[in-house]
């Protein structure tokens with residue numbers, strides 16, 4: 001049986017407090033933990049080690065801690081337009097950065113054309129291909145203003161947007177392009193009549209709108225239309241005609257890519273280019289020439305001497321062209337900062353990219369709340 005003194009010793013024992021155990025991490029270990037390194041044959045130290053339990057392997061407490069995250073997490077917006085945004089996400093693990101990317105692509109809703117009712121199509125494009133092309137046209141409308149249309153719902157003003165397209169190429173003229181500006185919004189819903197066996201009842205259309213959508217304040221001065229008026233849908237020869245109705249509903253990219261609100265969302269780790277020793281004179285000039293991204297520059301040191309400097313490390317694409325040169329392979333170190341991500345979002349136009357990112361954060365938050373609720 002251990003004595004009380006032995007029990008107390010075991011309870012308070014900490015290997016890191018022994019005098020012959022060095023404090024903290026060695027510089028090599030720190031580098032391995034925080035940077036991926038691109039060697040000329042393959043990248044090394046690529047694995048992340050900020051996860052629960054990682055400290056057991058590294059003898060260092062680097063597992064996820066909320067207070068560390070709160071202190072270190074930072075977002076710096078580099079540029080933001082109506083459709084594109086570049087920002088730096090700092091102090092985050094690749095798993096979380098990737099979660100945002102996946103949510104942006106596959107889980108944020110948008111409105112896309114799901115049903116196409118073709119009344120007439122004498123163009124060379126067959127109906128299925130025409131419907132597929134129309135389905136991929138991005139629509140400039142906030143999906144948060146609409147509800148999902150479930151299997152048992154009637155298409156109504158809250159879950160469906162209807163467009164019509166009727167174009168005829170006059171005989172005797174030249175060929176014409178059918179562009180997205182020919183898709184005209186029908187705020188009162190479908191105009192195509194459904195066939196019914198009962199000739200006494202009022203004819204029905206393919207939607208049941210109780211209210212015109214242009215009476216909604218959001219659309220009164222802002223009619224719904226495709227994001228771009230000049231996307232080519234079809235080409236017509238003289239005498240050919242297309243008449244159809246297209247019904248858009250709310251969905252997510254996980255169901256079909258046409259609902260993805262982003263053209264793409266992607267990230268890369270911040271590159272870090274380090275000169276391990278001075279590169280001077282003609283070597284410096286050659287290093288500047290070898291880099292296709294103009295990462296290096298020349299510094300005049302006086303007395304006719306020059307040396308290479310790392311002027312624009314952010315532009316480095318880690319193409320490793322500089323490391324393929326025997327003169328530079330041991331003088332240039334190419335690294336990636338593991339917790340610093342350069343993130344880019346390209347919106348299709350339904351919502352601005354900063355709003356899309358905010359919505360992605362809300363979705364991740366809701367997922368975390370679900371997990372916490374199920375575990376507690």
Ligand code: SF4
Nearest residue numbers: 291316317319320322
């Ligand atoms: S990896 Fe490519 S882009 Fe980066 S510094 Fe070397 S040559 Fe330039």
